Amino acid sequence: AQTVTQSQPEMSVQEAETVTLSCTYDTSESDYYLFWYKQPPSRQMILVIRQEAYKQQNATENRFSVNFQKAAKSFSLKISDSQLGDAAMYFCASANNDMRFGAGTRLTVKP
């Protein structure tokens, strides 16, 4: 069974600064995918970034990047140059036959 743990219920960052959200996971599968989703107050979940477990290179999407440590089963999300629109709940998820989500981290961006 897959489990996903996000140990930071809340995080805060100053606008234009960098913040890192933590995620660890546990899976017995060798082939899986990892995701970060964003859920703004409007509630529509949006994919932020995706990482294939078999790829060693860390995924990046503009200001968003991950630090994927497969041996440690760690998958953190770094947001650079934080913007007010980044304020949201962020969910880490792993997927193989189904998708498991972490409890989420609420990110606040201070102007």
Next chain:
Amino acid sequence: KAGVTQTPRYLIKTRGQQVTLSCSPISGHRSVSWYQQTPGQGLQFLFEYFSETQRNKGNFPGRFSGRQFSNSRSEMNVSTLELGDSALYLCASSRQGTTYNEQFFGPGTRLTVL
């Protein structure tokens, strides 16, 4: 391209009743997954349908069921509602399935059980 739509957006029911929620995926998407989101349990996977067949199922009682039609639209049904079923129910569609493809989420149906 229209996004994932869910109807109704809000629903109020009483204990013991049953409810049916609907999800229309993005055109061309064949996989629909359902999730329950509550403050206490977070986001939990309910089931996934692909080409009218249930492909995966989460750890929920048999009161939760679903189906998918030939046009990929999906419905989920909850019978004998309990107070604990109050939640935001999200559906997500993807071309192939949950594992390798980006899922697009709908806005959700907020179910309140009184």
